[in-house]
Amino acid sequence: xxNFSDLEFIFRFLPIFLILYYVAPAKYRxxxxxxxSLVFYAxxxxxxxxxxxxxxxxxxxxxxxxxxxxxxxxxxxxxxAKRKKLMAAAVILDVTVLAVFKFLGTFVSSSLLPLGISFYxxxxxxxxxxxxxxxxxxKTDFKSTALYFTMFPQVVSGPIMRYNEGEFDVRxxxxxxQFEDGLKYFVIGLGMKVLLAxxxxxxxxxxxxxxxxxxxxxxxxxxxxxxxxxxxxxFWGYSLMASGLLVxxxxxxxxxxxxxxxxxxxxEFYRRWHMTLGSFFRxxxxxxxxxxxxxxxxxxxxxxxxxLLTGIWHGNGVNFILWGVxxxxxxxxxxxxxxKYLSKIPVIGNLYVILLIPLTWVVxxxxxxxxxxxxxxxxxxxxxxxxxxxxxxxxxxxxxxxxGLFLAGILLCIPGVFNFYEKHRKNPVVILLLAIIFWYCVYxxxxxxxxxxxYLKF
Amino acid sequence: xxxxxxxPLFAIILCTGFLFTLAAIGGKDNIYSSQEYHPLKAPVLAIxxxxxxxxxxxxxxFTKDVQETSAQPETEENLQKADAGNQPxxxxxxxxxADAGNQPxxxxxxxxxADAENQPLTGENASAGMPSGGRNEEMPxxxxxxxxxxxxMPTAVPEAxxxxxxxxxEKARPTPFRESTKEEYLNHISAxxxxxxxxxxAASYEFAQVDESYFDDALxxxxxxxxxxxxxxxxxxxxxxxxxxxxxxxxxxxxxxxxMGSVEEALNAKDYGKIYIMVGINELGRGTTEDFMEKYTExxxxxxxxxxxxKIFIQGIMRVSGKKNSxxxxxxxSNINARNNAIATLADNRQIFxxxxxxxxxxxxxxxxxxYTFDQIHLLGVYNDLWKQFLLAxxxxx
Numbered sequence: 001x002x003n004f005s006d007l008e009f010i011f012r013f014l015p016i017f018l019i020l021y022y023v024a025p026a027k028y029r030x031x032x033x034x035x036x037s038l039v040f041y042a043x044x045x046x047x048x049x050x051x052x053x054x055x056x057x058x059x060x061x062x063x064x065x066x067x068x069x070x071x072x073x074x075x076x077x078x079x080x081a082k083r084k085k086l087m088a089a090a091v092i093l094d095v096t097v098l099a100v101f102k103f104l105g106t107f108v109s110s111s112l113l114p115l116g117i118s119f120y121x122x123x124x125x126x127x128x129x130x131x132x133x134x135x136x137x138x139k140t141d142f143k144s145t146a147l148y149f150t151m152f153p154q155v156v157s158g159p160i161m162r163y164n165e166g167e168f169d170v171r172x173x174x175x176x177x178q179f180e181d182g183l184k185y186f187v188i189g190l191g192m193k194v195l196l197a198x199x200x201x202x203x204x205x206x207x208x209x210x211x212x213x214x215x216x217x218x219x220x221x222x223x224x225x226x227x228x229x230x231x232x233x234x235f236w237g238y239s240l241m242a243s244g245l246l247v248x249x250x251x252x253x254x255x256x257x258x259x260x261x262x263x264x265x266x267x268e269f270y271r272r273w274h275m276t277l278g279s280f281f282r283x284x285x286x287x288x289x290x291x292x293x294x295x296x297x298x299x300x301x302x303x304x305x306x307x308l309l310t311g312i313w314h315g316n317g318v319n320f321i322l323w324g325v326x327x328x329x330x331x332x333x334x335x336x337x338x339x340k341y342l343s344k345i346p347v348i349g350n351l352y353v354i355l356l357i358p359l360t361w362v363v364x365x366x367x368x369x370x371x372x373x374x375x376x377x378x379x380x381x382x383x384x385x386x387x388x389x390x391x392x393x394x395x396x397x398x399x400x401x402x403x404g405l406f407l408a409g410i411l412l413c414i415p416g417v418f419n420f421y422e423k424h425r426k427n428p429v430v431i432l433l434l435a436i437i438f439w440y441c442v443y444x445x446x447x448x449x450x451x452x453x454x455y456l457k458f
Numbered sequence: 459x460x461x462x463x464x465x466p467l468f469a470i471i472l473c474t475g476f477l478f479t480l481a482a483i484g485g486k487d488n489i490y491s492s493q494e495y496h497p498l499k500a501p502v503l504a505i506x507x508x509x510x511x512x513x514x515x516x517x518x519x520f521t522k523d524v525q526e527t528s529a530q531p532e533t534e535e536n537l538q539k540a541d542a543g544n545q546p547x548x549x550x551x552x553x554x555x556a557d558a559g560n561q562p563x564x565x566x567x568x569x570x571x572a573d574a575e576n577q578p579l580t581g582e583n584a585s586a587g588m589p590s591g592g593r594n595e596e597m598p599x600x601x602x603x604x605x606x607x608x609x610x611m612p613t614a615v616p617e618a619x620x621x622x623x624x625x626x627x628e629k630a631r632p633t634p635f636r637e638s639t640k641e642e643y644l645n646h647i648s649a650x651x652x653x654x655x656x657x658x659x660a661a662s663y664e665f666a667q668v669d670e671s672y673f674d675d676a677l678x679x680x681x682x683x684x685x686x687x688x689x690x691x692x693x694x695x696x697x698x699x700x701x702x703x704x705x706x707x708x709x710x711x712x713x714x715x716x717x718m719g720s721v722e723e724a725l726n727a728k729d730y731g732k733i734y735i736m737v738g739i740n741e742l743g744r745g746t747t748e749d750f751m752e753k754y755t756e757x758x759x760x761x762x763x764x765x766x767x768x769k770i771f772i773q774g775i776m777r778v779s780g781k782k783n784s785x786x787x788x789x790x791x792s793n794i795n796a797r798n799n800a801i802a803t804l805a806d807n808r809q810i811f812x813x814x815x816x817x818x819x820x821x822x823x824x825x826x827x828x829x830y831t832f833d834q835i836h837l838l839g840v841y842n843d844l845w846k847q848f849l850l851a852x853x854x855x856x
Contacts, residue, residue, distance in 0.1 A: 007504055008499045012499070012500075012501075175464075176460075183468050208832045209831075209832050210839040211838035214690055215839075388839075389840040391839070432470070434467055439474065439478075442503075443510060447508050447511035
């Protein structure tokens with residue numbers, strides 16, 4: 001149920017929740033959302049629900065103190081020191097909890113990693129720091145704070161919204177038009193996830209089934225591109241669904257992806273990819289360390305730390321650290337040497353991104369370093385040598401099977417296509433198309449729920 | 459109207475959802491009666507979509523309704539017949555006979571009965587299942603006790619082979635010693651109703667080591683496992699392959715294979731000397747061992763009829779890894795073994811052979827070796843060579 005692209009969520013949880021939400025008078029809607037969110041989380045994670053609740057209390061009360069010491073006509077030095085200590089204590093606690101559970105999840109059992117902890121802890125850290133810096137102008141009563149930490153559209157996988165971005169004390173926009181817009185985002189996201197990402201996932205599964213040593217070089221590249229598209233539409237689709245749900249409830253839209261594949265450098269790519277995570281690291285790690293306004297060597301260190309942390313945050317394998325290090329290195333190189341050329345010459349920058357990013361995703365995808373080596377050997381056979389039992393014509397079969405999905409995916413990577421939709425989203429043809437996408441998704445969800453092997457037939 | 463103007467997508471989804479729900483409720487007890495539905499997990503309209511996946515379309519509610527009402531009496535009659543066929547016989551005398559057939563017997567007279575039970579009394583079986591008694595006449599071998607046996611057989615051999623055989627000797631096939639139970643059917647457990655008679659019999663044949671040119675006149679039929687054999691060994695330079703992901707025994711004869719047409723067309727177009735077949739993993743969750751076996755027998759007999767001189771190699775279904783085996787209620791090795799035991803009985807070691815590649819790819823516990831697979835089901839590309847080597851070691855040379 002905690003998966004948005006699931007019949008149980010769309011046809012059971014969501015309608016009941018939305019009816020209750022809109023039947024309730026506006027001032028009780030927060031309570032409905034809070035209750036719904038706790039039910040939602042409890043279904044996915046009955047045990048660690050207590051952890052989420054405990055952390056919510058701790059962060060709320062520390063935040064309250066931080067705010068109290070900072071308010072008034074004049075803030076004394078001792079008050080300032082106290083605030084800082086409290087904020088630091090809360091952040092350290094949050095980071096420690098995250099680190100401990102990441103450690104347990106990695107080295108003991110993956111069942112010990114609470115659902116969504118990486119996301120809700122980041123929200124808590126941002127809450128503490130923003131309160132300390134006095135950047136939260138809205139009221140921070142317990143209900144709103146708890147809502148911010150636990151709201152079900154974001155609790156599992158983000159986006160990592162800032163407290164200020166949520167309309168907690170101002171009146172939300174409750175209108176049919178707003179609801180319709182949210183529904184459209186949700187349906188587009190659902191389509192990306194179910195019709196593109198989930199289908200493309202079979203390609204990557206197939207490559208693993210064949211064994212990397214036996215795939216041809218063209219298929220290795222095809223697979224890298226396929227995986228890049230899969231990841232993109234999985235996550236972008238998810239983010240659109242999450243934000244669409246919030247729009248349906250009257251909140252503003254939170255953008256998490258802004259056509260990253262149209263970027264001209266890796267650093268630009270990551271300003272447009274999973275934007276709420278990128279800006280989190282920028283605001284709460286990079287800038288506090290000095291950001292770009294210090295010695296060159298210090299800037300490089302700051303970048304290295306940010307990207308190492310990004311790698312560690314993403315997963316519990318050596319490959320994720322390697323992935324973060326590679327990205328950090330590329331971004332440092334861009335800053336030091338060739339970044340300015342990339343932005344000046346139009347096509348070169350785009351090619352650079354389109355060529356390099358899929359390779360970094362391969363590092364992201366393959367947790368076994370030996371297998372990763374084999375895959376790169378297939379990508380670059382002049383280094384890696386010949387494979388074993390390679391079928392040199394495999395690319396024909398796979399491009400026939402996945403050509404359509406690739407075409408649709410690549411089209412959606414072009415900003416103009418999505419902008420065209422945004423412009424014409426009220427056109428009856430577009431609306432009809434969205435309705436068809438919705439029911440087509442339902443078809444896939446229904447037929448794969450009855451038979452889990454729908455996707456993986458033998 | 460304001461609602462539709464302001465929120466057209468929401469309106470369309472609500473309306474179409476309502477229509478789908480109506481269709482689902484309307485068809486729930488007839489066209490969608492075979493669709494699984496969990497009210498807590500999915501809306502009722504989900505069955506319209508699972509139905510479409512099984513090629514049942516909503517508009518069939520109307521056409522099917524008419525058919526069913528007009529054919530009502532007949533259907534009921536058939537149902538009764540089917541019941542009679544599936545349930546232990548009711549008359550006392552018959553029951554005794556049934557016992558005689560299923561239990562070890564000591565007296566001479568009973569022994570004859572038992573023997574008769576192991577004989578391919580296919581004609582009688584068919585007559586038990588079907589109203590026409592015409593088939594009895596085709597079986598001159600059946601003698602005085604025929605009436606009694608006819609009544610007994612449905613219990614012992616529920617899914618008979620309706621194959622008009624030319625010589626009974628050649629078609630002598632072991633029969634199952636019991637029926638699948640309803641519980642086994644509901645829980646997707648493949649009942650081991652044949653034991654290892656077929657396996658032992660098939661293994662008694664001495665296969666010969668052959669070289670690759672042996673496969674020049676071979677045809678391979680199979681599912682995604684065979685796709686792996688085709689794509690990741692050089693066998694396809696010698697043999698022809700008619701294989702497709704998700705192929706089942708139920709689809710194999712109807713399937714239109716890209717570039718080759720149907721199996722029948724391929725057999726008519728080229729003079730194949732060997733036909734290899736491996737299907738069965740995809741349909742593990744469907745029907746009983748009997749259903750599978752009935753269809754499998756029909757396919758093998760059809761292949762044999764189409765190419766009487768070709769050697770048919772029934773390949774045992776490749777097992778899954780230990781991890782899959784222990785974690786999957788359907789796709790596990792005891793289900794695979796039960797079905798392999800069934801199809802192995804079709805081997806006559808003259809025209810039809812049974813070979814089991816599991817010997818070459820499984821570990822000591824009989825599971826697909828973990829290192830040979832990523833997804834616990836398919837051989838990694840490179841290990842298809844083990845299968846090829848196994849085939850090379852299991853040639854039939856006269």
